[in-house]
Amino acid sequence: MKTNIEDLINQAINRLQQQGTLDAALQPKIQVTRTRDVAHGDFASNVALMLAKNAGWQPRELAQALIDALPDDDHIHKVEIAGPGFINFFVHQQTTLDIIRIILDRGDRYGTSEIRHGEKVQIEFVSANPTGPLHVGHGRGAAYGATVASLMRAIGCEVDCEYYVNDAGRQMDILAVSVWLRYLQQLDANIALPDNGYKGDYVRDIAAELVRHHGGVFVHDPRLIMEDMPPDEPAGGDKEIHIDALIHRAKQLLGADCYRVIFEAGLDTILADIADDLEEFGVHYDIWYSEQTLADRHLVDQAVQQLQNSGHIYQKNGALWFRSTAFGDEKDRVVIRDNGQATYFASDIAYHMDKFARGFHRVINIWGADHHGYVPRVKAAINALGEDETKLDILLVQFAILYRSGERVQMSTRSGSFVTLRELRNEVGNDAARFFYVMRKSEQHMDFDLDLAKSQSNDNPVYYIQYAHARVCSVIRQLAEKNLSHDIAAGNDNLELLTESHETDLAVQLAKYPEVVEKAAINAEPHLLVHYLRELANQFHTYYNAHQFIVDDAGIRNARLNLISAASQVIRNGLELLGVSAPEMM
RNA sequence: GCGCCCGUAGCUCAGUUGGAUAGAGUACAGGCCUCCGAAGCCUGGGGUCGGUGGUUCGAAUCCACUCGGGCGCGCCA
Known part of the structure; x- marks a missing residue:
């Protein structure tokens, strides 16, 4: 219209x-x-x-x-x-009411369109380091990314969801060493975890598995391990220097093969856990992209070479620098360190080159807002390589701050005292978690009220919407008990009997749904859909309280049942896009 | 210090490619089940849209300045 x-x-x-x-x-x-x-x-x-x-x-x-x-x-x-x-x-009122017929006809396809038919989109999100389980901060990115993907599919895009696995960096070595030291502890070695090590319980679990499968083959004398080791921070030293030395010592003593076993035990276990966690959360990935394979395929070297060929690289202090300031960045960035190792940024340039090489029309990165300073240099690299920077959208998601009993829940990754996504899901349920995460605009700081999310009460907005759906289902169930039927064709023929203002209001709201999906998808703003569904639920509840649907007059009855069926269809479609269930009974 | 994000009702937030009288939830006060699920509905009070100035038919929205909060400014990832 x-x-x-x-x-x-x-x-x-x-x-x-x-x-x-x-x-x-x-x-x-x-x-x-x-x-x-x-x-x-x-x-x-x-x-x-x-x-x-x-x-x-x-x-x-x-x-x-x-x-x-x-x-x-x-x-x-x-x-x-x-x-x-x-x-x-x-x-005309007839035109307004006609949407009911359209919705019942299109069913779960109502609200989908082909306005972006065939547009190939890649969305990369979460991509947390596999050094520990996902925490609640990652949950927001997961829920947001998955919902944006659904929305874009709903308007005809072909969407690939991708997780970039940082399996190559120093953090992974720190994890491997942490696992090894826990392993040694479990075999009664007197050795402490460094200040900078990963201390969560999951590290002990991985170590225990190593003991189970490999026995004592990775055991070395703690005195030998710690011999001539630069002091850790509590002993007055530098924790970074200490742990790097420890990593070096571990590789030396264990040899490449044994080190690899420990390293991969950590990586594989944690990555599998992350994948399970996301799958349970209804977040599905098409591709898990390994950072390590970029180096293995020499894509990082090629990327640097290409920048060098086009004159965007210079040497200073033994390192290779990318002149990103030529493309609007605040300062130039190192791509190859003086020790010959590529930086994370160099890998990321190669990664983005590969994304562009794969032929997507649009590439979307969803990052935590703390990475916003990283945006200019990535865009600079893309420009320097002659790619079309406007194809890349970097969407930033702010942190969610958890509140329990009115108190802020403190989180800290290294100390291991953090709330995991899994704990959150177990506590409040997947539906509430998915819903709460996308309820607010993504670039808005969000207060996540745990008590509210898990409350099975009228305060909880998830239940409010689900309840509207369940109520319609309940009405339809009531029909059978009263020996009445719902004749959809008869309802469609009698739509003009829906003369109440509540009825036209509801029909108007239903007609808005495709517009909301379109806008939410194009702007990557799932919260618009959340607000729409709340309003729709409210209008349904209002109508429900004001009028009887199961009435003797078959014409009015069928027309009204068509209207509320259409409402439940739209609620179901909308919740589906949000990854939230639409129960028939609750 | 520089850069990015944010500031709207007591609280949590919509509304920001300029549109008509700034909205919702919650909290608070009152009312509604002999009737399809009260996890619901209705009514009411509550605002200098952080502040000041500017742009115009029109500004919460755009511009400048300013105050307050968050984040970022590594040869870490």
Whole structure:
């Protein structure tokens, strides 16, 4: 209907331009919006206001001229000028109610479209280091990314979800050493974990598995391990130097093969745990992309070489620097360290090159907001390599701050005293977690109230929406008990009996759904859908309290049952996109 | 110090490609089950949209300055 009115206005403008009453050079952007106030009709356009200045008309006079030039349309029964020059459109009630027939016909496809048909999109999200289980901060990125993917699929995109596995960096070595030391402890060695080590219980579990499968083959004398070791921080030293030395010693004593076994035990166990966790959370990935394979395939070398060939690299202090300042970055960045090792950034350049090489129309990275300073250098690299930077969108997600009993829950990764995503899911359930995470705009800091999320009460917005769905299901169940039936065809034939204002209001809300999905998808803003569904649930509950659906008059009964069935269909479709269940009973 | 994000009702937040009288939840006060699920509905009070100035038919929205909060400024990842 909205696009329909846009067409009508376009025709009117063309007609005026052909008549010469309006400057033919004007190319207005037609804006048609749904009105907030019923007195303003169903749809309104500010086109006359936008055009007036350049056309040299008074807004209201231009509006009148446009209305006079407007073609007739069966769906519209009144058009009027209001305020400073808005054009308000009043739609026939039959047209409004017809959406019910459309929804029941399209079923779970209602709200999907092909406006971005065939657009190949890649979304990379979470990509947490596999050095420990996912925590609640990662949960927001997971829920957000998965929902954005669903939304984009709903408008016709072909979406690949990808997890970039940082399996090559120093953090992984620190994990491997942590596992090894726990392993030695479990075999009664007197040796402490370094200040910088990973101390979570999961490290002990991995070590225990090593003991079970390999016995004592990785045992070395603690005195030999610690011999000539630079002191750790508590002993007055530098913890970074200490742990790097420890990593070096571990590789030396264990040899490459044994070190590899321990390293991979840590990596594989944790990655498997992360994958399970996400799968249980309803977050599915198409590709798990290993950072290590970039180096193995020499893609990192190639990326650096390519930058070098195009003159964007220089040498300083024994390292190779990328001149990112030439592309708007604050300072130049090292890609190859003086010890010959590539930086994480170098890998990331190679990774993004590979993303572009894979032919996506659009590449989306979802990062924690603490990485925002990293955005300019990645875009700089993409520009330097001659790729189209506008294909890449980097969406930032702010942290979620947990509250329990009104108190802020403290989190710390290294100390191991943090709330994992799994703990959160067990505590509040997947539905509430998915819903709460996307309830707020992603770049907004979010307070996550654990007590509210798990409360099975009227305070909880998840239940509010699910309850509306369950209520409809309950009504349909009641029919059988009363020996009545729901005849959808008869309902469609009697839609004109839905004359109550609650009924037209609800139908209007249902008609908005595809517009909401489209906007939420294009802007990557799932919270719009959340707010829409709440409002829809509210309108349904209001209607429910005001009117009986199961009435003796078969015409009205079937029409009303069609309306509430359509409402439940839309709620189900919307919750599906959010990854939240729509129970028939609760 | 520089850069990015944020500041809207007591609290949590929508609304920000400029549109009509700034909305919702929650909390608070009152009302609604002989009737399809009260996990619900209705009514009410509550605001200098952080502040000041500017741009125009029109500003919570755009610009400048300013105050307050968060984050980032590694040859870490």
